[in-house]
Structure formats: C-alpha cells, structure tokens
Amino acid sequence: MDSLKLLALDTEDLSIVSAHLQDAVFKTDGLSFDARHRIFSVVVNRFVWENAGGRGKSFERRRAVVAFKRVDAVRSIGIDRNNKDAVFSLLAVNFDQNGEGPDGTLELVLSGDASVVLDVECVEVQLADTGGAWETNLKPRHPAA
Numbered sequence: 001m002d003s004l005k006l007l008a009l010d011t012e013d014l015s016i017v018s019a020h021l022q023d024a025v026f027k028t029d030g031l032s033f034d035a036r037h038r039i040f041s042v043v044v045n046r047f048v049w050e051n052a053g054g055r056g057k058s059f060e061r062r063r064a065v066v067a068f069k070r071v072d073a074v075r076s077i078g079i080d081r082n083n084k085d086a087v088f089s090l091l092a093v094n095f096d097q098n099g100e101g102p103d104g105t106l107e108l109v110l111s112g113d114a115s116v117v118l119d120v121e122c123v124e125v126q127l128a129d130t131g132g133a134w135e136t137n138l139k140p141r142h143p144a145a
Helices: 012-019
Strands: 005-009 022-028 033-034 039-047 059-069 071-077 087-097 104-110 114-119 125-136
Touching: 012 039, 012 059, 012 087, 012 125, 039 071, 039 125
Parallel strands: none
Antiparallel strands: 005 125, 022 039, 022 087, 033 039, 039 059, 059 125, 071 114, 087 104, 104 114
C-alpha cells in the first residue's frame, strides 16, 4: 500500500484521521510543541487498520507524524515528560467546539487514563506516513464495554 496522507479541516475529517490513528503507539519523546509556529506534533507507530481485514495474515505498522496546527496551548494528564521510556497508545482524537466559532479543544485520548488537550483556533490536522511498513503478528484488541 502507498503511504497514507490525510488532512482534517472539520470534525468529519477528524473522525477519519482518528480512526487511522487508533492504536498508534508512541514514546514521550515523540511529543513536540513549537509554540512559535503553533504546531503540536506526535511521531507514532501507526497500526495499519486499512490492511487488517484478513484472518491468518500478518499485520503491519508504519511510522507516521501527526501535526496539529493553530494550537494556542497544550496540557497533558498522566504523562511524565521526564520518563522518556513511557509508551502510550492513542485511542482517539476528539474535538469539542467552543460556542459558534471554529475554535475549541482537541483531545488525544490515550491509554492508561492519560490525555493531551490542545486549545486550537480551528481543526487543522495532518497525518502522514513517513517510512516503510514492518510486519507484526499482534493486532490490538479492545474488550467489549
């Protein structure tokens, strides 16, 4: 499969990006905020859900970068920035709009009751695979709620 490149400019687009990022894993040092350019980015190992339909076949992950633009502030819960070996699994990306305008908060919902919350001017998110795929025999599982 070719490298994935997606752009989200509204909540409908964001739901597609979120689906492709489900179960992406990253280490603490993969988080970066460039306050001057108002870009928050995360380097992840993305599980390739779009190729995971068949039984008995191996699965794959790809290195990817997700960039959140027009970010005014970043807050995190449950993340120790000094623990560079901590690994998080990204479960979803949600947007909560403030009133009638395009601004609001983007929340990166992570495993272990952790999260990253971004105050944004509007939804503008880019996801791009940056490297080749590698095989894994492990498919993420989610117990029924």
